[in-house]
Amino acid sequence: MRESNIPFRRMHNLHITGARMEQSEHVAQQLGALQAQDYHQALWAIGIRTQSATTADIEQIIENRKIVLTWAMRGTIHFVHPENIRWMLKHLASRMLAQDGRRLQQLELNLEIIERCKRIIYDALQGNKRISRPNLMQLLEENGFHTKNQRGYHLLWYLAQSSFICLGPREGKQQTFVLLDEWVPAAKEISRVEALAVLAEKYLASHGPATVQDLAWWAGITLSDARQGIEAIRSRLVSEKISGQEYWTADNAPVYAVNEEPAVYLLPGFDEYLLGYKNRSAILSAAHARHVIPGNNGVFMPTIVIDGQVSGIWKRTVKTKGIDIEFNLFASLKDREESIIEAAGRYCGFMGLPLAETSFQLVQ
Numbered sequence: 001m002r003e004s005n006i007p008f009r010r011m012h013n014l015h016i017t018g019a020r021m022e023q024s025e026h027v028a029q030q031l032g033a034l035q036a037q038d039y040h041q042a043l044w045a046i047g048i049r050t051q052s053a054t055t056a057d058i059e060q061i062i063e064n065r066k067i068v069l070t071w072a073m074r075g076t077i078h079f080v081h082p083e084n085i086r087w088m089l090k091h092l093a094s095r096m097l098a099q100d101g102r103r104l105q106q107l108e109l110n111l112e113i114i115e116r117c118k119r120i121i122y123d124a125l126q127g128n129k130r131i132s133r134p135n136l137m138q139l140l141e142e143n144g145f146h147t148k149n150q151r152g153y154h155l156l157w158y159l160a161q162s163s164f165i166c167l168g169p170r171e172g173k174q175q176t177f178v179l180l181d182e183w184v185p186a187a188k189e190i191s192r193v194e195a196l197a198v199l200a201e202k203y204l205a206s207h208g209p210a211t212v213q214d215l216a217w218w219a220g221i222t223l224s225d226a227r228q229g230i231e232a233i234r235s236r237l238v239s240e241k242i243s244g245q246e247y248w249t250a251d252n253a254p255v256y257a258v259n260e261e262p263a264v265y266l267l268p269g270f271d272e273y274l275l276g277y278k279n280r281s282a283i284l285s286a287a288h289a290r291h292v293i294p295g296n297n298g299v300f301m302p303t304i305v306i307d308g309q310v311s312g313i314w315k316r317t318v319k320t321k322g323i324d325i326e327f328n329l330f331a332s333l334k335d336r337e338e339s340i341i342e343a344a345g346r347y348c349g350f351m352g353l354p355l356a357e358t359s360f361q362l363v364q
Contacts, residue, residue, distance in 0.1 A: 006209055006247075006282040007308030013206055013253055014273055015049040016265060016305075024053045025066040025081060032202035033078040033088070035275055036069055039175070041268035041302060042079055047350040048267065054350055062169050068184055069167035069175075071096075071160045074220035077167070082184045084198075086163065091195040092220060093161035100158065107151050109158075117145055117155055118164060125165070125179045132174035193232065196221070200229030201250070204237060207276050208249025217278035264339040266314055266325075266347050269302045274310065284310045288330050291363050304329065304343075306336055312363065314344075322356030323348050328363045 011017045014031065021027055027046045028034060036042035043058050046067075061067055065082060072078040072088045075096040080088060104110065120143050124131055131139070136156070137147045147155075156177065159165050168178035190198070203215050216226035230237065230248060238251045267273055274280055274292070283305070284292060291313060292301050304312035304327060312329035325344045333340075341358055348355040 006242075009209055009249070009253075010207065010283075011273065011305075011308060013208055013249070014276075015206075016267070016273060020049055020051045022051055024050050024058050024061050028067045028079045029081040029084075030202070031206045031272060032084070032199065033072050033080050034272055035270045036077045036079045038269050039069075039170070041270055044268040044347065044350060045271050046079065048265070048346075054352055056352065059169065065183060070180075071157055073218070075157070075161070083187055085166070085180075085184055086187050087190050087195045087198070089161060089163045090189075091192050092199075093163075095220065097158065097161055103154065104158075107149070107154055109151065109155065113145070114155065114158060117143075118159060120145075121159070121165065121177075122179065125177065126182070128178070128182050130168040130171075130176040130178045132171050132176050134174060136177055193228070196225055196229035197232035200226070201233045201236070204230070204233075204248050205250035205253065207272065208253060209240060209247035210249070210277060211245060211247055211279065214277045214279065218276050263307050264336060264343045265305045266340075266343045267303045267305050270300045271303070273305070274303060275300055283308060285330075288363075291328070291330070304340060306333065306340075316347075318351070318353070319356065322354040323351060324357040325355065325359075327358065327360045329360065330363055332362060 008017070015021060015027065021030070024046050027049045034042060034045050043055050046058050047053050047055070062069070067079050068082050068085050069077055069079060070085065070089070071093060072080045072085065073092045075093075117140060120140065121136065124136075124139055133156070137152045140147050140152060140155070145151075145155075156165065160167075163180055165177050166180045166183055168176040168183065170176065199219055200215060203218060204210060207214070207218070212223060212226045212230060215229065216223045219226070236251050237248050240247045240249075274284060280289075288310065290296070292303060292310060293299065294301065301313040302315070303310045304314055311331070311333065312327060314328065315326045317324040317326075325347075327340055337360060341355070344358060345355050
């Protein structure tokens with residue numbers, strides 16, 4: 001396999017190019033999980049992979065409990081299909097909790113305090129109720145639990161990864177919380193060995209070609225666990241070497257078509273195409289990484305991808321009558337500006353608003 005083919009094959013397997021999915025929930029099911037730290041960007045991460053879904057469509061399937069938001073992997077919020085959420089929390093999120101002792105001490109939290117708060121939250125949410133984050137913080141304050149300085153946020157983070165609560169649908173601009181056991185149907189438990197195999201299969205089928213290091217990074221597991229997951233499904237994988245590095249992909253992955261169009265995409269921030277790999281050099285030049293991940297602090301900007309390469313970043317301003325979009329390119333691409341505007345039109349169609357003003361400039 002030539003290294004130059006990696007971006008195109010990944011885009012195809014991630015359903016950015018090629019056949020898009022009919023049902024939005026299938027995106028979370030096939031990709032395993034999609035990071036949803038930025039809620040609106042995450043909606044677009046699903047939308048760009050579907051045939052015709054809009055923001056309203058995806059929010060409806062959240063309401064219908066066909067995809068779930070919670071801290072599923074790496075201590076970060078993800079969209080997850082409900083049939084996968086419990087084993088992911090048990091076998092992936094538990095590792096984050098095991099490493100949380102020092103932070104609990106810093107915030108003056110302990111298991112006794114957490115249990116007390118858990119009872120307060122359970123009494124408030126039981127019976128399929130949902131409560132917004134500010135109201136939940138107020139409830140805890142009224143019961144003597146101080147939520148300032150990240151204490152309240154960390155408590156919710158801890159309880160979500162403990163399979164107690166998850167995020168519910170939005171109320172206006174506020175996220176709500178619900179009891180996981182009421183929101184998501186019970187599922188058959190699987191062993192850690194089975195979980196690692198399922199995880200590896202979902203990841204390599206959707207993100208391949210990828211390395212064992214990529215899998216370990218994406219799932220927040222050890223290299224040993226990643227190798228164990230790959231070994232369990234080795235008979236259904238194809239292994240290829242590039243520059244001495246071993247890449248894996250599913251043996252039934254569809255062959256991508258060269259020049260699948262359109263070749264220009266406005267991807268959301270935190271999209272799996274960039275975020276889903278430890279090594280991103282195949283699609284992002286080191287010289288441009290500081291613009292896409294400013295401060296190298298884990299925040300990923302929305303990207304302009306042209307012919308498989310991250311070629312710039314974009315910024316939207318949503319107004320009543322339309323959306324203004326600013327394109328910041330890494331190099332002058334006058335011959336691609338029309339295609340970039342067409343890609344912006346697809347995003348605005350997803351949002352249900354017209355494209356208003358556009359502007360191009362070079363990143364300094």
